[in-house]
Amino acid sequence: MFLHMQGELALGSRFKAVSESLYAVANATYRASGVEIDAHWFPLLRYLQVKGPATVTEVAAAIGQTHPAVSQLAAKLRKGGWITRRTDRADARRGMLELSADAEGTLDRLGPIWCAIRRGARAAALRGQGSLIDVLAGFEADIDSGRLAAEILAQRDRLLAAQVEVQPFRDEWAAHFLRINGEWLERYFALEAVDRAMLERPREHVLDPGGAILFALLDGEVIGTCALLRESPGVYELSKMAVETGYRGLGAGRKLLDAAIAEFRRRQGSTLFLESNARLKPALALYESAGFVHHPAPRPGSHYQRADVYMVYEPAATKTTAATAKAIGDRRARPPRQTSVR
The missing domain is CATH 3.40.630.30 (Gcn5-related N-acetyltransferase (GNAT))
Incomplete structure (x- = not known):
């Protein structure tokens, strides 16, 4: 591939491409599991699930995204019924983002799927040897070949079958x-x-x-x-x-x-x-x-x-x-x- 030939000069572009590919793999896993969720939403939804109601500013600082990006995503998720916005009981000037009851119910059962994604990504990362460039190339190959997606689905099936x-x-x-x-x-x-x-x-x-x-x-x-x-x-x-x-x-x-x-x-x-x-x-x-x-x-x-x-x-x-x-x-x-x- 052209970017591979550019070596370290193309690291940023390649990492960005890997990021989008990982989102696609995660989304395919969600679809295969019957869950209508987008992997791009994960940081915001997971933060609210673990930490509870929070302001846009608090979420943005915690997940490393800009205030406008979180605000735009929050507006989208409000329209979709995933989150709600309420006034902070301690300060009426602040708006708090909070998961809806339906979102809580959906996220409550995603643990095995998230674990499968984590296991598959970890296995792919550990297979890499040599320099960062070499490891990245191996990771890209696992994504392109479908090996990572297959491993994630196998891990999902194993976790869902476990007692x-x-x-x-x-x-x-x-x-x-x-x-x-x-x-x-x-x-x-x-x-x-x-x-x-x-x-x-x-x-x-x-x-x-x-x-x-x-x-x-x-x-x-x-x-x-x-x-x-x-x-x-x-x-x-x-x-x-x-x-x-x-x-x-x-x-x-x-x-x-x-x-x-x-x-x-x-x-x-x-x-x-x-x-x-x-x-x-x-x-x-x-x-x-x-x-x-x-x-x-x-x-x-x-x-x-x-x-x-x-x-x-x-x-x-x-x-x-x-x-x-x-x-x-x-x-x-x-x-x-x-x-x-x-």
């Missing part, structure tokens, strides 16, 4: 304990001092005192976490249960919860409780279905400012009546799409 499994703590997974929990806490609430200590030093604050940490994996990818904290002999707290955005609907939350309860029983614990927030309706419904019963909140001695729900595991207890459940539900605000304890 979620739960495994105990490993040191190499510790970063995921912080990453997954930190993301949702920072989006919907705030990382409190007690959260940061536990997430950054899990051995010191969870394992060494006699607790346990569990991970949900999909084909080797960590997609969820859960902790069982030992408060005193026989008394445990269910904590730090979260599923990564993009992997909802795979049953990871239920499997983590069931595994945590099984671990509590294996230890012959006497009391298992959790603290949460009334905004997290889907999570609360999950706990209720597993046998957790609402108690007066907040829990005496709670360490968490956000905790306004206190539940205790009582699988044999009489279920809450429909009227009481409705009254409880009516008091709760519309929740974020997050399967998390706190």
Whole structure:
């Protein structure tokens, strides 16, 4: 090719061409998966999914694009029903971009597809040897031959066919304990001092005192976490249960919860409780279905400012009546799409 003959002089042009080719490969993967999304939208949509509502200025700074570019894309996505714009509750002069409910639902299931794209791109990049020019040439060849697209689709099929499994703590997974929990806490609430200590030093604050940490994996990818904290002999707290955005609907939350309860029983614990927030309706419904019963909140001695729900595991207890459940539900605000304890 002509540009190849220009060597380093054409690096910018070749990288630009590779970028557009990667967008095309990603879009082909989306189409093959029945998802009507454009890869060019990914930075903006993913930022709002992970970080929550934000201004155009905040998004532009975070994803490395210009304010006009983000503003134009946001206008397009608003027309398409992907995002909405609302006034900042703290400052009426600021407009906030936010995912629509339909967009949240669509993005919630794209984790396996994104993972497949990442795996395929990584494999192509690792095949390159020699100088940057040589590596780039190999990457271009993988794109042009269709090898990259084929690998991505193969990885997608593998991930979609995989079953979620739960495994105990490993040191190499510790970063995921912080990453997954930190993301949702920072989006919907705030990382409190007690959260940061536990997430950054899990051995010191969870394992060494006699607790346990569990991970949900999909084909080797960590997609969820859960902790069982030992408060005193026989008394445990269910904590730090979260599923990564993009992997909802795979049953990871239920499997983590069931595994945590099984671990509590294996230890012959006497009391298992959790603290949460009334905004997290889907999570609360999950706990209720597993046998957790609402108690007066907040829990005496709670360490968490956000905790306004206190539940205790009582699988044999009489279920809450429909009227009481409705009254409880009516008091709760519309929740974020997050399967998390706190």
